[in-house]
Amino acid sequence: MKFIIQRDQLIDSVQDVMKAISSRTAIPILTGMKIEAKQHGITLTGSDSDISIESYIPAEENGIVNVEEIEEGSIVLQAKYFPDIVRKLPEKTVEIVADENLKVTIRSGKAEFNLNGQDAEEYPHLPKLQTDDSFEIPTDILKSLIKQTVFAVSTMETRPILTGVNISLEDGKLTFTATDSHRLAAREVPVNTSNVKFSSIVVPGKSLNELNKILDDTEETVEISVTSNQILFRTKHLNFLSRILDGNYPETSRLIPEQSKTVLHVKTKELISSIDRASLLAREERNNVVRLSTKENNEVEITSNSPEVGRVSEELTVKSIDGEELKISFSSKYMLDALKVMDVEEVKIDFTGAMRPFIIRPENDHSILQLILPVRTY
Amino acid sequence: MKFIIQRDQLIDSVQDVMKAISSRTAIPILTGMKIEAKQHGITLTGSDSDISIESYIPAEENGIVNVEEIEEGSIVLQAKYFPDIVRKLPEKTVEIVADENLKVTIRSGKAEFNLNGQDAEEYPHLPKLQTDDSFEIPTDILKSLIKQTVFAVSTMETRPILTGVNISLEDGKLTFTATDSHRLAAREVPVNTSNVKFSSIVVPGKSLNELNKILDDTEETVEISVTSNQILFRTKHLNFLSRILDGNYPETSRLIPEQSKTVLHVKTKELISSIDRASLLAREERNNVVRLSTKENNEVEITSNSPEVGRVSEELTVKSIDGEELKISFSSKYMLDALKVMDVEEVKIDFTGAMRPFIIRPENDHSILQLILPVRTY
The missing domain is CATH 3.10.150.10 (DNA Polymerase III, subunit A, domain 2)
Structure with a gap:
């Protein structure tokens, strides 16, 4: 096997493929990266048997030559050293050669690495998926x-x-x-x-x-x-x-309450900041529980109590509160996780009492849903 | 104690003082940060008994008011929570109040933290150094x-x-x-x-x-x-x-060789890159030993060998080689550490044989010196 390749292209592919390679695997050859050279391009493969990644670098693409002087063949290289070596090579192009004794030479400018490769025949074959459906x-x-x-x-x-x-x-x-x-x-x-x-x-x-x-x-x-x-x-x-994991996924649709008793409309960022502050004192206790209470005049109070350290409380003016009064406690971490992925300026939160799961959604958009179970605090 | 302070000023000071505070100290009050308010300004103090840091925020400086409504007093706050609290406050100003029961209130906008403080009288007094000399x-x-x-x-x-x-x-x-x-x-x-x-x-x-x-x-x-x-x-x-550490520091001046047998002039960056590459394969073995050999035509060869993984070698063209031929092995880490702080484009390396310490210096500048002992490899 032999080819000369653009270093930056190789770095990108190596980085992607590394995501599948673990140094702790039961199959020793999977600690390596497979490199396969064909006339049309180079394929790198990594796998930890849960995930397998193949990255392909075409010899030529959009009139730009990525790989030259290809002699077909394949080899497996120790993934522990290969990425650093490639990243630190002195020149923009890299020559990689493997001989019949599995000796690999990586050459760039005046730097030369001689590595021991492994036989690509010993690398497990990835399943070919039918792509009809x-x-x-x-x-x-x-x-x-x-x-x-x-x-x-x-x-x-x-x-x-x-x-x-x-x-x-x-x-x-x-x-x-x-x-x-x-x-x-x-x-x-x-x-x-x-x-x-x-x-x-x-x-x-x-x-x-x-x-x-x-x-x-x-x-x-x-x-x-x-x-x-x-x-x-x-x-x-x-x-x-x-x-894919074996087993039956639980039926989740029945968890989602259909009516609500208290509905909050609130600016996502402001709620994130308040919950974030309230969680500061509770970091190690009971999963960072914070408490939300509705007040008069479209205000909610967000509080948290950590007997040894102290207490934090904050009034937050929301856009609207409809329905019953509410005092509810929940994990600040779950709340922050959910709010941070909402990607909308304003969210609607549907509560069905202090003991029932509540739902966070954008107004008038049912394509995304975050549900959180409250915490019983008394 | 009471004052209102610019949050960003407070953040900077807290950050500095935190560098002296450790959560693992034998003196419990040292896990806290001391805050002292005087009419002229606020002083924060942190200490782990090895290092003590005091940061001072003047009430007014260059016509800019940093601190207002000062009522003098002092308190010690748990350093574990204080920095995050300050950083995440909603408004640009912060009010900090401590009452006679050591209850501390931190208020910013509609957010309020109530914390348990400790008596500043229990905080160790830092030694006052005479500053005459x-x-x-x-x-x-x-x-x-x-x-x-x-x-x-x-x-x-x-x-x-x-x-x-x-x-x-x-x-x-x-x-x-x-x-x-x-x-x-x-x-x-x-x-x-x-x-x-x-x-x-x-x-x-x-x-x-x-x-x-x-x-x-x-x-x-x-x-x-x-x-x-x-x-x-x-x-x-x-x-x-x-x-200051107790004990006598060893006499080091006699370690420094006075003559040299081989003198190298080389571009700092190029040598760093070469050594860095040569060290890639040797990461876990024998302290990353690399070997440097002088060649003809102002070239040096830098190599490293790691029997299980492979070998790396590189020819580096240097500006000049004077004196005897040389083959020498050394820790790539020590070499890189030394070269990286040199701050000059070109260094001069004085060798006195393969078994004697060598010296890295800028040309014609004796104000900085890096000395490295070689490694015996055969």
């Missing part, structure tokens, strides 16, 4: 679906299925749902597809977080294909493959 | 003295005296010297003082690191006063007090 959505929409839900997955392994995001595609609507049983985040978007539908596949939150980091915030589309145990996200130069 | 140097010069030496202090507690920087003021020259016995860094500057001199006081590296973080890179002067067990750095609004 795939659908497409813009990358920026996919990223917001992930950002607005994935933070609510469970981090506890006691119910593994809750560590994933539940994804459905039905009636032309793509829905992401995540819950750790104390809160729930859901978002749906319309998707233009006639033939594809699936009702509930659960993708590990970790996979979606990594995917979100790799994808650029563009309007280019991502192609998504689903099989019984894998999901593939494909862009022009990237294949991102994740396993 | 003080001298002054510009802040930026002091910062470069620290930066160019402090990295070379020992991090091992086996010889505590080496964890400090040795400071002397003699014959109008202020000298900083640090060594961990494998390398040595020294820098001297002329100081305009007639009456002050001291021969060897050793200030903890940690103190100097914190001081360097707090001081702005200005040409305003720092006043330095030394007693038998403390050193005080004083700027307009800051008192920084550090203890």
